[in-house]
Amino acid sequence: MHGTSGIGVSTPWCAPLSTVFPINLDAYYDAISPAGGGDEAAFVDGLVADRAPPRDLDLVCAFLAAHPPRGRVFIYGAGTQGRAMAKVLTGLPGVELAGFVDARAENIEQFGGLPVIAPEALAGQCFDQVLLAHFSKEKRMAERLVAAGIDASRLRPVFSEPGYGAWALPRIRADFRAGLPPACDACIVSTAGLGHAILPAADLRQVLPAATVNLFYGRAQSFLASFDDDSFPVVDCLQSLALLEEAVRLLAPRLIYLRSSAHTEGQYLTAFFQARFPGIVLVNEIYDWSVLFEDGGLCHRYDLSRDDLARARFGEAVASRHARFVLSKNGGAAWENLVESFGAAHCGYFPQLLPSTAYSPACAVEDRDDNDHSTGRVRIIFAGSLPPSERVGGRAQHPDMHYLDHFEILAASGLVTIDIYNAMHVDAASDAVYADYLGAFGGADSAIRYHRAIPLPELLMRMSDYDFGWHSSHLPDDPQEQIDRVVVANKMTGYISGGLPVILDDCYDYMGELLTRFEAGIIIRPADMAALPDRLAALDRRRLKAGARALYAHMAAANTTALGTLESVVQRAVLDPLVHEPTPYDQKETR
Numbered sequence: 001m002h003g004t005s006g007i008g009v010s011t012p013w014c015a016p017l018s019t020v021f022p023i024n025l026d027a028y029y030d031a032i033s034p035a036g037g038g039d040e041a042a043f044v045d046g047l048v049a050d051r052a053p054p055r056d057l058d059l060v061c062a063f064l065a066a067h068p069p070r071g072r073v074f075i076y077g078a079g080t081q082g083r084a085m086a087k088v089l090t091g092l093p094g095v096e097l098a099g100f101v102d103a104r105a106e107n108i109e110q111f112g113g114l115p116v117i118a119p120e121a122l123a124g125q126c127f128d129q130v131l132l133a134h135f136s137k138e139k140r141m142a143e144r145l146v147a148a149g150i151d152a153s154r155l156r157p158v159f160s161e162p163g164y165g166a167w168a169l170p171r172i173r174a175d176f177r178a179g180l181p182p183a184c185d186a187c188i189v190s191t192a193g194l195g196h197a198i199l200p201a202a203d204l205r206q207v208l209p210a211a212t213v214n215l216f217y218g219r220a221q222s223f224l225a226s227f228d229d230d231s232f233p234v235v236d237c238l239q240s241l242a243l244l245e246e247a248v249r250l251l252a253p254r255l256i257y258l259r260s261s262a263h264t265e266g267q268y269l270t271a272f273f274q275a276r277f278p279g280i281v282l283v284n285e286i287y288d289w290s291v292l293f294e295d296g297g298l299c300h301r302y303d304l305s306r307d308d309l310a311r312a313r314f315g316e317a318v319a320s321r322h323a324r325f326v327l328s329k330n331g332g333a334a335w336e337n338l339v340e341s342f343g344a345a346h347c348g349y350f351p352q353l354l355p356s357t358a359y360s361p362a363c364a365v366e367d368r369d370d371n372d373h374s375t376g377r378v379r380i381i382f383a384g385s386l387p388p389s390e391r392v393g394g395r396a397q398h399p400d401m402h403y404l405d406h407f408e409i410l411a412a413s414g415l416v417t418i419d420i421y422n423a424m425h426v427d428a429a430s431d432a433v434y435a436d437y438l439g440a441f442g443g444a445d446s447a448i449r450y451h452r453a454i455p456l457p458e459l460l461m462r463m464s465d466y467d468f469g470w471h472s473s474h475l476p477d478d479p480q481e482q483i484d485r486v487v488v489a490n491k492m493t494g495y496i497s498g499g500l501p502v503i504l505d506d507c508y509d510y511m512g513e514l515l516t517r518f519e520a521g522i523i524i525r526p527a528d529m530a531a532l533p534d535r536l537a538a539l540d541r542r543r544l545k546a547g548a549r550a551l552y553a554h555m556a557a558a559n560t561t562a563l564g565t566l567e568s569v570v571q572r573a574v575l576d577p578l579v580h581e582p583t584p585y586d587q588k589e590t591r
Contacts, residue, residue, distance in 0.1 A: 057084050078100040
C-alpha cells in the first residue's frame with residue numbers, strides 16, 4: 001500500500017475536508033492515515049471480525065431466544081428489527097422490556113405498546129442493558145449513547161457480536177454454498193439497489209460476460225427487490241463478509257465489478273478485495289464519494305459512525321490507487337484535480353440518462369412560446385426525492401433539500417406553477433406518511449401541485465408540458481458540500497433526457513458549467529429567488545430547449561466512450577487473465 005502507515009485505522013480520525021481541494025489525493029490520503037495505524041492485513045482482519053456475522057433477522061432472533069439478555073432492557077431502534085427482537089423477548093423469564101430508544105422519539109411516543117425515548121434521555125432511566133437493533137448502524141448508535149453518558153459495557157450490538165457470528169455461520173454455510181451458481185468469469189458486488197447505480201443494468205449486461213453472478217451485499221429489506229428482474233443470478237450474502245469471501249473463493253471470478261457509495265454499507269470492500277483477492281481485476285463504480293462530504297454531513301445525515309467514515313475513505317484510497325478502472329458521476333476542474341492523483345483509470349458517466357427512444361416523444365413536441373395554457377404562468381416540474389417532513393424535523397429540510405422554501409416564494413409571485421412528483425411517495429399506501437404534503441399542495445388551481453411518483457416513461461412524456469426542470473435546493477446560508485461542486489445528479493440528467501432546460505443554484509459548479517456551455521438552463525443565486533419569476537418569463541425557452549438537446553447529445557457521447565473503455569477492461573480481464581497490468585501505484589510499491 002502507498003505510504004508508510006498503510007490503511008490501518010486504529011484511531012478513526014479524518015482530516016478536515018477543506019484540505020481536499022486543491023491539494024492532490026496523495027497528500028490527502030497520507031493525512032488521513034494516522035501515525036501508528038495498523039497495516040493492511042490488520043485493517044482487513046478488523047473488518048472481517050466486525051462484518052463476518054450474517055445480517056439476518058430470523059437468525060438473530062433465534063440467537064436472542066437462545067441467549068437472551070437479563071434484567072431491565074431497552075431496545076435501541078423502533079423499526080422492523082426492534083419490533084422482531086421485542087416479540088422474541090416478551091415473556092422470557094428474567095427479561096423486562098422497558099421500552100425503545102430512537103432518535104425520532106419526539107415523533108413516535110409509543111412503539112409496539114411500549115414507550116419510546118430519545119438517546120439523550122436514556123441516562124435518566126433505570127436499566128441493565130440496551131440492545132442495538134440495526135443491521136449496520138450499531139456503531140453509530142453506540143457513539144450516541146456513550147456521548148449521552150451511557151457506559152459502553154451496558155450496550156449489546158447483537159448483529160455484530162462475535163458470539164452471534166460463531167453461532168449463526170455454521171447453521172447457514174452449507175445452504176449458502178448449495179445456493180451458489182457454478183464458477184463464473186465475473187462477479188458484480190452490489191451494496192445497494194439499482195437506484196444507487198451509475199451504470200444501468202442494460203449497459204452492464206452489454207459489457208460483462210454471460211457467466212456473471214451478482215453477489216448482493218446490502219440490506220435485503222431495502223434493496224434486494226430491485227434485482228428481481230436481473231439477467232444475472234443474484235445471491236444474497238446477508239451483509240456477511242465471511243459469506244462474501246466464501247462466494248468469491250468458490251466462484252473464482254476473473255473480475256469483480258463493485259458498486260458502492262458513501263451512504264451505504266460496504267465502501268470498505270475495495271480494501272477487502274485488494275487484500276484478499278489481489279489477482280482478481282477490480283472495477284469500482286462509486287456512486288458518491290465520502291471524501292467529498294463534510295464529516296458531520298455523512299455521520300448525521302446517513303448515521304455513519306466515525307469508524308464507518310474512516311473505513312469508507314480508506315476504501316476510496318485503495319480504489320483510486322489500485323483498482324483497474326473507476327467509474328464516477330463526477331466531473332469539472334475540481335474533480336479533475338483529484339483524478340490527476342489516481343493510479344486507476346477513470347471515466348465519468350452521466351447517470352440515468354435515458355436512451356433517445358425513451359424520451360423522444362417529449363422532445364418531438366414542437367417548442368411552444370406560450371406559458372401555462374390557462375393562467376399564462378411559467379410551468380416548472382420537480383421530479384425527485386422529498387422525504388417525509390417528520391424524518392427531517394418538520395419543514396426545515398436539511399441542506400440541499402430546501403425545495404419547498406423556494407417553491408413557496410415562486411408561487412407567491414403568481415407567475416409560476418410547480419408540479420411536484422415525489423419519487424419517495426410510491427403509492428397510495430404511503431399517503432399517511434406524506435399527508436402534510438397532500439394537504440398543503442392540493443387542487444388543480446393551486447400554484448403548487450403535489451403528486452405521487454409515476455413510472456419514468458410516463459414522467460418523461462409529461463415533461464413536454466413544462467418549461468423547466470427544477471434542481472435549485474440551497475438556501476443562502478447553507479454550508480457548501482464539496483460533492484455539490486463536482487457531481488452530476490440524477491434529476492439533472494432526467495430533465496435533460498426529457499428535453500427540459502434546468503433551473504440550478506450556484507452551489508453546483510460542474511452542472512452549472514455544463515448548463516452554461518450548452519445554454520441548457522439558468523443558474524440562480526439562492527438569495528435572488530424572489531427575482532426569478534420575472535427572469536423566467538423573459539427567457540427564450542425555445543433556445544434553452546435546443547440547448548438541452550445539445551447537452552443530451554454531449555452526455556450520450558461521453559457515456560458511450562466510458563462504456564467502451566470499460567468493455568475493453570472487462571474483455572482483457574476475461575480473455576487474458578494471466579496478463580497483470582499494475583497501476584502506477586502498484587509499480588511504485590514493488591520497486
